[in-house]
Amino acid sequence: MGSKERIQRQKEDTRKSILDAALQIVKQEGWAAFSMRKIADVIEYTAPIIYEYFSNKEGILFELTRLGYMHLGVKVKAARDSKEDPEEQLEAMWLAYWDFAFEEKEFYQLMYGVQVNCCELYTKMPEAEYTTDLFYDAIEKLLTKQPVSEDTSCLKYYTFWSLIHGLVSINLVQKGANDEINQQILRSAIKAIIKTIND
Amino acid sequence: MGSKERIQRQKEDTRKSILDAALQIVKQEGWAAFSMRKIADVIEYTAPIIYEYFSNKEGILFELTRLGYMHLGVKVKAARDSKEDPEEQLEAMWLAYWDFAFEEKEFYQLMYGVQVNCCELYTKMPEAEYTTDLFYDAIEKLLTKQPVSEDTSCLKYYTFWSLIHGLVSINLVQKGANDEINQQILRSAIKAIIKTIND
DNA sequence: TACATTTGCTTAACAGTGTTAGATTATTTT
DNA sequence: AAAATAATCTAACACTGTTAAGCAAATGTA
Secondary structure (H helix, E strand, O other): OOHHHHHHHHHHHHHHHHHHHHHHHHHHHOHHHOOHHHHHHHHOOOHHHHHHOOOOHHHHHHHHHHHHHHHHHHHHHHHHHOOOOHHHHHHHHHHHHHHHHHHOHHHHHHHHOEOOOOOOOOOOOHHHHHHHHHHHHHHHHHOOOOOOOHHHHHHHHHHHHHHHHHHHHHHHHOOOOOHHHHHHHHHHHHHHHHHOOOO | OOHHHHHHHHHHHHHHHHHHHHHHHHHHHOHHHOOHHHHHHHHOOOHHHHHHOOOOHHHHHHHHHHHHHHHHHHHHHHHHHOOOOHHHHHHHHHHHHHHHHHHOHHHHHHHHOEOOOOOOOOOOOHHHHHHHHHHHHHHHHHOOOOOOOHHHHHHHHHHHHHHHHHHHHHHHHOOOOOHHHHHHHHHHHHHHHHHOOOO
16 A cells, blocks of 8 residues: 555655744744744644644644754764864854854744743843843942043953853753852852953 | 822822733733733722823833833842942943842843743753763864763853854844954954963 | 812733643645 | 545634623712
């Protein structure tokens, strides 16, 4: 017969088309627009059909997350294999990670819990600027070169902030936190950045 | 009369009670449970009343964000004022920022777009581990001390990852990205961490 | 005091959402 | 052709944010 295999193939096709549709919607309209009924519209079925391929909405998100990690893995490996020197390899790998985050923005958001639709960073809010200014002032006190260039303090501020915000985010999203390692990273990295603040 | 003022005061009370209720719900059940009708339940009104105090759901989120930044500002300033030495000040400030993130987890999530309910970091996913392993291998190649301690490579990996993930998150959430500064932070920080990898 | 107006608040509704159960149609097997 | 099975849809439930209409109580005016 072979019709079993044909049906099997069709099923896999629809499953893939669900994921494709989901991705298409998210890339066009963002994560807020992601809905079962919209996916159904795109694949030209009704919503309940999707539940024969995925247990629920989160099932689709899980699968997309998996795909995202696979893409990332390929890119990072390719970056490594493009260099010989271990130092260059490591740098290339992190740069590949960086590029992935923006080329596959939607994947990255899903994989690492980075929102963007709602609640943007309101950096123009005076209440937000207050804290930023405190840090800028503190950093500029440590800069010996006078006059202090705006670029330098900005660079240092974002280096600090990125490190700490990254560490915080990872810990907030990831449950199993090792507090000892966190403190070690925090303190040693802060001291390291402060030490090189006048380089 | 003075009744105008009493009414004014009552209005401010309800406004505050809306924010309190919102915060209470989020702290008890997480951001996913945050809804207008639930707030209404808590303040013992019906949902449409809320729209006389806030233009919509985002208006409440905006106000909570503002409050969050105010809390953070107070904490960071207190940390600064607790020290004399500029280096110690800066370190204390970032540690205060760190503490705020976990003490006021819900605020931090809102302020910086850190999801946690849906789509957790699936670090136990084999597809995710693949990339992690690539980085661990690359880092361990650079560690001269043999045998390589698990703690050391872990520390280095998380330092790298935090920095880059933080920088990525900030850029994804915050629109106005300065690509030049990003590249500068990225490359110089990667090189700096690599340089101190055997300290 | 009697009427008119404003205010406070609620009910009802609309258009969405995820998800499930039951009915219907189409396909395959007997 | 009839029976059994698979594929698909319709309808519904319980939610969501948000708006419009209505009611009832408090207030202002004559």
